[in-house]
Amino acid sequence: MSAASQQDGEVRVFAQYDRDFSEEADVVVVGSGPAGAVVSYELARAGKSVVLVEEGPPFTPRDFRRDGNISMARTMREGGLRATTGTFMPVMQANCLGGASLINSAICVRPPDFVFDEWSSRFDLEESSRADLDPHFDAVGEFLGVAPTPQNVQGRRNLLFKRGCDAMGYSSEPVERNVRGCRGSGECFTGCRARAKQSMDISYIPEAIRLGARVLTSLQVQRVMSIGRRAWGVEGQVVEPLSGRTSHRFKVNARLVVLAAGCTATPVLLLKSGDLANSSRQVGRNLQFHPGCAVAGVFPEPVNPRFGATQSYHSLHFLREGFKMETMWAAPAALAVRLPGLGHELLDRFSQFGRMAVWDAISSTHQSVGSVRARFDSMDPAMSWRLHPEDAKLMARSIHALAQIFFAAGAEKILPGVHGLPDEMSSSEEAERLLQHPVRPTDLVIASSHVFCTTRMHGDADKGVVDEIGKCHDFENLYIADTGIFPRCPSVNPMFTVMALARRQALAIADRI
Amino acid sequence: MQREVAQLAGCGRRVVGVPVSSRSHCHGAAAVRANSGYAGVVFFLVALIIAGLFLLHRLVRGYPQPRERYVVIGVWDAAFLDAAASTFFPAGGSVPLSGLEADLPGYADRYLASLPSRQRLLIRALFMLFEQSTIVLPARGLGAFRRFSSMTPEQRKVVLRGWAESRFYLRRFAFTALKAVLIMGYFGRPECLQFLEVESFEIETPIARADLLYPPIGQALESIQYAEADLTPPSDGTPVNMAEGIR
Ligand SMILES: Cc1cc2nc3c(=O)[nH]c(=O)nc-3n(C[C@H](O)[C@H](O)[C@H](O)COP(=O)(O)OP(=O)(O)OC[C@H]3O[C@@H](n4cnc5c(N)ncnc54)[C@H](O)[C@@H]3O)c2cc1C
Ligand code: SF4
Numbered sequence: 001m002s003a004a005s006q007q008d009g010e011v012r013v014f015a016q017y018d019r020d021f022s023e024e025a026d027v028v029v030v031g032s033g034p035a036g037a038v039v040s041y042e043l044a045r046a047g048k049s050v051v052l053v054e055e056g057p058p059f060t061p062r063d064f065r066r067d068g069n070i071s072m073a074r075t076m077r078e079g080g081l082r083a084t085t086g087t088f089m090p091v092m093q094a095n096c097l098g099g100a101s102l103i104n105s106a107i108c109v110r111p112p113d114f115v116f117d118e119w120s121s122r123f124d125l126e127e128s129s130r131a132d133l134d135p136h137f138d139a140v141g142e143f144l145g146v147a148p149t150p151q152n153v154q155g156r157r158n159l160l161f162k163r164g165c166d167a168m169g170y171s172s173e174p175v176e177r178n179v180r181g182c183r184g185s186g187e188c189f190t191g192c193r194a195r196a197k198q199s200m201d202i203s204y205i206p207e208a209i210r211l212g213a214r215v216l217t218s219l220q221v222q223r224v225m226s227i228g229r230r231a232w233g234v235e236g237q238v239v240e241p242l243s244g245r246t247s248h249r250f251k252v253n254a255r256l257v258v259l260a261a262g263c264t265a266t267p268v269l270l271l272k273s274g275d276l277a278n279s280s281r282q283v284g285r286n287l288q289f290h291p292g293c294a295v296a297g298v299f300p301e302p303v304n305p306r307f308g309a310t311q312s313y314h315s316l317h318f319l320r321e322g323f324k325m326e327t328m329w330a331a332p333a334a335l336a337v338r339l340p341g342l343g344h345e346l347l348d349r350f351s352q353f354g355r356m357a358v359w360d361a362i363s364s365t366h367q368s369v370g371s372v373r374a375r376f377d378s379m380d381p382a383m384s385w386r387l388h389p390e391d392a393k394l395m396a397r398s399i400h401a402l403a404q405i406f407f408a409a410g411a412e413k414i415l416p417g418v419h420g421l422p423d424e425m426s427s428s429e430e431a432e433r434l435l436q437h438p439v440r441p442t443d444l445v446i447a448s449s450h451v452f453c454t455t456r457m458h459g460d461a462d463k464g465v466v467d468e469i470g471k472c473h474d475f476e477n478l479y480i481a482d483t484g485i486f487p488r489c490p491s492v493n494p495m496f497t498v499m500a501l502a503r504r505q506a507l508a509i510a511d512r513i
Numbered sequence: 514m515q516r517e518v519a520q521l522a523g524c525g526r527r528v529v530g531v532p533v534s535s536r537s538h539c540h541g542a543a544a545v546r547a548n549s550g551y552a553g554v555v556f557f558l559v560a561l562i563i564a565g566l567f568l569l570h571r572l573v574r575g576y577p578q579p580r581e582r583y584v585v586i587g588v589w590d591a592a593f594l595d596a597a598a599s600t601f602f603p604a605g606g607s608v609p610l611s612g613l614e615a616d617l618p619g620y621a622d623r624y625l626a627s628l629p630s631r632q633r634l635l636i637r638a639l640f641m642l643f644e645q646s647t648i649v650l651p652a653r654g655l656g657a658f659r660r661f662s663s664m665t666p667e668q669r670k671v672v673l674r675g676w677a678e679s680r681f682y683l684r685r686f687a688f689t690a691l692k693a694v695l696i697m698g699y700f701g702r703p704e705c706l707q708f709l710e711v712e713s714f715e716i717e718t719p720i721a722r723a724d725l726l727y728p729p730i731g732q733a734l735e736s737i738q739y740a741e742a743d744l745t746p747p748s749d750g751t752p753v754n755m756a757e758g759i760r
Contacts, residue, residue, distance in 0.1 A: 011726050015733040058727035061718045069624050069697035079628035081635070088686050097727070153752050181748030185714050193716045195723075196748040202723035209726065241730045244629050306711045307754040332711040333700035337693045342673055347606035353709045419685060442682035445689065 009044070009209035014057060014218040017238045020249045023214070025051040026513060028234055028254035030221045030269070032056075033099020034495050035481040035502040036260030037200035037208070038140065042506030044211035048513065051252050052213055053234065055220040055261075056096035057241035058201055064191035068331025071190040074242060075103050078380060086370060086386040087441055089291060092449040093262055097217050098201035100262075100449065101495065105188040105311040106177035106197045107326070108146045109492040110137050110500075112319065123487040124459025125468050136500035144178035144198040146496070153184030155308020157357040158327045160299070162313050164409030170317040170401075175326070177312070178203075178495075186329040188310035219250055220379060224257060224273040224478065231257040231276075231478040256477040256513050258470075260502070263287075263451040263484040264372050264381040270455070271374040277472035282465050283455060287370040287385055288489045290362040290450035294328065294338055295399055296415040297406035299355050305329055315405075319491055323363040323398035325405070330358075338445065339415060340423040349415075359405070361398035362450065364491045365391035372454050387441035395446070396439035403431035419443040450494050455484035470505040477513075481505055571645065571660060583622040589662075590637060591618040593644040594695075596662035600669040601695050610705050612695070620698035639690055647672060714753040719745045 027043050029036045032054040040052040056075075065071040072080025077093045084091060094100040116130045140146070149158075154174065165172035178198040188197060195202065209215055222236040233253040237246040259266045267284035270276045277283060306329070314326035329335075335358050339349040370385025387395075399416055406414045407428040414425050416434060420443050425431050458464020461473035466485050472478045481502045483494050490497050572589065579591040586594075598612025605611075625633045644661045651657035652668035652675075661672060676688035699705055706712035720743050728736045 011734070013728060013734060014731065015728075057730050060724060060727050060729050063730045066713050067697070067701050069694070069701075070627055073624065073627040079632040081628070081632045088683075150750065153750065155754075181750040183714075183716065183748060183751060183753045185716055185753045187713055193718045194748045194753075195719045195721045196750070201727070202721055206723050206726060242627070304710070304754075306713070307752070331700075332706060332709065333697045334693075336696045336700060337689065340677075342601060342677065343603050343670060344606045347602060347608045350709060351607040353711050 009212045009214065011058065011209060011215045012217060014238065014241055017218070017248050017250075022251040022253065023051050023216070025049045025214070025252060025254045027051075027256045027258060027509065028053060028252040029258045029260055029481075030234060031099060031259070031261035031265070031482060032097050032200060032205060032215065032217075033094065033260060033262060033482065034101050034200060034499045035099075035483070036258070037098065037101075037204035038499045038502040039258050039260060039481050039506045039509075040213050040215075041204045041208040041211070042503055043510055044208045044213040046506070046510035048510060050208065050213040051254065052205070052208065052215045053219050053221055053236075053252060054097050054215065054217045055239055056094065057217050058097040059102060059191060061191065061193050061195070064193060066187065066190055066331070068190065068334045071103070071331070075191075082380075082383075084370060084383045084385040086384045087368075087446075089289070089385065089387070090447045091264075091289070091383065091451060092447070093264060093451070096201075097215070098199045098205065101178075101197075101199040102191060102201060103189050104199075104449070104495065105328070106179050106199075107311055107314070107493040108141065108144070108176045108178050108496040109314075109316075110134075111490045111492050111497055112316070114320065115491050119487050123457065123464065125457065125487070126459065127468055133497075133500045133504065136503040137496060140496065140499045140503055141176075144203055145180040146176050146178050148174040148176050149179070149182065149309050149312035150174075153182050153309050154312055155184055155186070155305070156303045157305040157329060158308045158313040160303065160357055160409045161315075161327045161359055161405065164405035164407075165315050165317070167408035168404055170315050170405065172313060172315040172317070175309075175312045175314050177309070179309075182309050184308050186306055186308055186310050187331075189330050189334075216250075220246065221261065221269060222272065222379060224259070224269060224276055225251075226273070226276060226475070226478070229474065229476050231475055233257065256479070256509060258479045258481055258505075258509070260481040262482050263454050264383060265379065266480055266482055266484050267372045267454045268374045268379055268381045272379070277455075277465055277474045277478060279474050280458075280462050280465060282458075282463065284372040284374075286453040286456050287372055287383065288368070288452045289365065289385065289448040290489055290491075291365055291368075291387065291391075291395065291446040291448045292360050292362040293395055293399060293417065293444055293446050294335075294358050294360040295402040295406065295417065296335070296338055296356055296358045297409075297411035298352050298413050298415075299357065299410060300412050302354050303357050304354060305357055306332075316492070318398070318401060321397070322366075322394050322491075323361045323401070324492055325359060325361045325398065325402055328358055328360050338417055340417070357406075357411075359402050361395070361402055362448075362493075363391065363395050363398055364489050365394065366488065367391050387444070387446070389441060392439055392441040392444060395444055396434055396437070400431060400434040403434060404428055407431065417445050450483075450489070452483050452486040452489050452494065455480045456487045457485045458487060469508045470501065479505060479509065571648075576662070579618060580616075581619065583618065585625040585633065586618060586622045586637070589644060590621065590640050592662040593640050594618045594621055596664075596669060597643065597673075597691070597695060598699070600666060600673055601692070602699055603666070608705060608708055610699075610702060610708065612699065615699045615702050615705070617695060617698040620701050621694065624694070624697070636694060639687060639694075642687065643672075643676070643691055650675060716753060719747050721747065
């Protein structure tokens with residue numbers, strides 16, 4: 001019998017922890033991002049007693065900061081300065097209630113059939129076709145109000161992208177997002193003050209609490225407790241928001257443990273718990289990203305780029321070739337870093353901001369694989385990863401495609417941001433140099449917020465960490481739900497997929513305990 | 514025999530054919546060597562002290578007093594940031610706010626205070642790298658080896674271009690990291706954003722059900738300001754720029 005109905009849902013925050021403590025639950029979920037939030041809600045709905053443990057604090061609109069740097073320092077891991085070694089690449093990962101959904105741009109895309117077909121055939125998965133997952137996509141989509149971005153909040157910056165794609169004959173569409181009542185403020189990355197974005201902290205988590213879940217914030221899980229093939233809980237320490245100082249200890253004893261701490265934190269947790277669930281030696285390996293690069297284009301007429309939903313038009317035209325193109329807006333300072341030059345030249349470029357649009361492409365860099373290791377002195381991961389030269393060429397092709405769209409949309413020049421090529425290009429003919437120039441991995445300025453595969457699912461227990469449902473092969477009751485379980489990068493933005501997989505997992509767990 | 518003795522005397526050097534009676538010479542040589550050994554050590558120590566003083570001077574001395582008291586950054590960070598800011602964002606450019614007016618030391622101090630200690634250290638190491646690296650990566654002309662903040666504006670530009678356009682990826686990467694911090698500070702000024710017409714919109718924040726659950730960061734649950742009666746209708750999707758009539 002579940003202990004659920006006796007529990008009232010609640011949130012606990014840092015100010016409440018004045019001593020060591022322990023909790024009991026049917027299920028403890030670690031991490032409140034899209035994966036953990038969905039699992040917690042579905043299990044609470046199924047009548048299980050759920051404790052959701054999150055290291056970060058809840059952010060209210062009063063806590064948002066519009067300054068990009070300061071916002072990242074507050075909401076992201078390692079102050080927003082986390083990066084891979086090997087090929088240096090900034091990697092943004094959240095440290096807040098709701099995980100990255102608080103500071104992401106709410107793009108919800110279902111990967112096309114071919115992605116799941118590849119997953120199934122290469123990783124011995126039998127029930128992970130798009131058709132298998134569609135009911136879960138539907139349910140999550142309905143819960144979060146996932147819908148195409150309306151025309152009235154697109155803004156010129158996004159519509160110019162459509163114009164360019166139309167002129168090039170590339171397919172494009174308004175982005176579907178988990179948003180209700182978007183006002184087009186373009187500030188998704190620093191928190192939605194309009195309360196329109198349905199981030200986990202204002203959608204799934206409050207509903208889970210209403211259904212009895214206990215949400216304990218500012219607690220860092222440092223160890224999964226286990227004996228043999230059974231996990232029996234987690235333990236860790238209270239963490240002061242923003243400063244990161246640790247204090248009292250806590251323990252949650254549970255019949256079942258779900259790790260949803262994110263693709264880099266979960267392997268660290270397993271490794272630090274005594275190399276758990278690692279008979280396949282795959283924990284922390286196979287690290288993949290969707291590295292992204294951005295191109296700025298300057299138009300002859302005003303674009304007024306600050307207006308328009310953050311990322312609301314995209315093109316899946318080249319998805320099979322390996323890249324996806326999308327519009328974007330971020331804190332102006334973050335975009336300005338992309339502009340080349342120094343002194344007066346740089347200031348001249350700043351002054352063109354009002355006529356500028358910035359679009360980006362994310363690539364499926366399947367050949368670039370890295371690893372996550374645990375550091376001895378903290379829970380932060382050591383990530384090493386190298387962009388493969390072939391993948392660098394793929395990214396150069398994506399920049400070329402963006403350049404073509406810019407010129408087709410009427411841009412007077414683009415700033416491709418590739419070392420060894422001119423700072424500015426003024427025609428699509430000139431942009432052909434992007435294809436001719438032998439672009440090396442280190443010539444590109446890249447970043448990523450899509451991280452995968454460090455605890456990948458595989459039908460064969462020797463080749464993966466979890467099975468199709470996310471259960472660790474080596475355990476009876478230890479599950480992983482975050483994007484680490486993706487067997488390969490999914491080619492599109494991952495949040496919707498991780499939520500669909502999490503829902504499927506939660507329904508399976510609810511049947512098992 | 515004499516040879517053997519001379520060798521046994523342990524001078525170390527071979528004293529071929531020297532009579533035993535000249536042992537004292539051998540002692541003398543040892544004494545001279547000992548003296549020159551002492552002299553070497555003394556010389557080395559003096560050189561070390563001079564180098565240390567030079568380094569100390571180069572690292573921390575001779576910086577102007579900063580405009581205000583900072584919590585995290587020191588005088589040398591402030592001098593470096595002002596120098597870098599005036600090179601990146603000189604006065605008289607197409608944006609009527611100079612790097613100096615933007616008070617980047619003040620911004621960096623606030624920003625660094627919000628970072629975890631390891632990252633704070635890394636960013637300060639980055640500033641130090643640019644400030645001091647002119648020892649090995651000099652600019653051109655007189656004073657090319659001075660620290661960055663003591664150089665002329667032209668020399669600073671040469672130094673920064675060297676980083677920006679380097680063949681070495683890590684140098685370019687370091688340049689981008691520095692540029693990011695400086696630009697963030699520059700754009701942190703409202704007048705800059707207003708001039709460029711990229712400031713954020715005024716938005717009324719609805720009071721959602723979630724606002725009844727969470728206190729502001731660091732505060733107790735009792736400080737939650739809202740109750741059921743305070744809830745307001747959710748966003749109706751009116752575009753933020755309606756008032757401005759720009760579509
Ligand atoms: C800036 C940004 C923009 C993005 N935009 C989009 C987008 O528009 N669309 C899209 O599909 N994807 C987007 N992504 C990616 C997407 O948000 C992530 O893939 C998704 O959030 C992953 O969900 P998750 O639950 O696996 O992990 P996360 O969202 O990372 O959540 C993990 C949670 O676990 C917590 N945690 C970590 N370690 C511990 C610990 N030891 N103890 C307790 N708690 C812990 C973290 O604080 C975090 O809250 C974006 C990501 C970022 C960073
Ligand atoms: S664009 Fe603005 S209003 Fe729309 S979801 Fe993002 S932050 Fe909210």
